Amino acid sequence: NGNRDNSRGALIVLEGLDRSGKTSQSTRLLSYLEQQGFSVESWRFPDRSTCVGEMISSYLANKSQLDDRTIHLLFSANRWEKRSLMEMKLRSGTTLLVDRYSYSGVAFSSAKGLDVEWCKKAAERGGYGGERYEQLEFQRKVAQHYKMLCDATWKIIDASLPMEDVEKQLREFVMDCIATCQIGKPLSQLWL
Ligand code: Z5A
DSSP, rough: TTTSSOOOOOOEOOOOSTTTTTHHHHHHHHHHHHTTTTOEEEEEEOOOSHHHHHHHHHTTSSSSSOHHHHHHHHHHHHHHTHHHHHHHHHHHHHHEESSSOOHHHHHSSSSOOOOOOHHHHHHTTTTSSTTTTTOOHHHHHHHHHHHHHTTTTTOOOOSSOHHHHHHHHHHHHHHHHHHHHHHTOOOOOOOO
């Protein structure tokens, strides 16, 4: 839109536990929105392609050890690395589908409490991988902490539903969000 008005792209963040289907849904949503003619990109965090991302990747693969606060700050730095590009894209009208963002940063770093049943369902999907956080007990704690972070900007979808049902609900939420941003909802910052 050349920034002639307040119209902008939407920032769509997909959050959830390991194996909840974020990558699958992100891929489907990207092609749907492209088919509809929207300017849209798919991003993910951690972005393992940067120097900071390489350190994170090595830590997640258990190839290096880092203090908890250090890895938290690296995840945060990895998002700051992309901040200006993100703002530029949104202001120029491109919608961003982002697989994990700051909510993961908080939920994984300060996970407490349990959500046993949901974690059991996700664990049936071909198993967690071999990375550091991909343990059922830890995922339970993360689920609990996500619940504490939930605010009015969140739309919750039951990821244990069939993929097509999740996709349908997600599309509805996203189309609403894109429409709101096109009308001119101003960009704001998280947790001010
Ligand atoms: N982390 C952090 O600590 N701090 C931070 O600030 C950030 C991240 C940003 C790496 O993430 C770790 O970094 C992550 C959080 C932490 N640790 N964990 N756990 P990652 O991006 O590399 O890994 P991930 O987010 O966990 O992605 P994933 O394993 O690829 O899962 P997914 O994308 O959510 O799921 P999927 O690949 O789309 O689907 C998994 C399987 O389920 C697959 O076989 C699908 O076909 C199947 N599936 C998907 N949906 C369904 C439904 N609805 N029904 C049945 N089967 C389904």
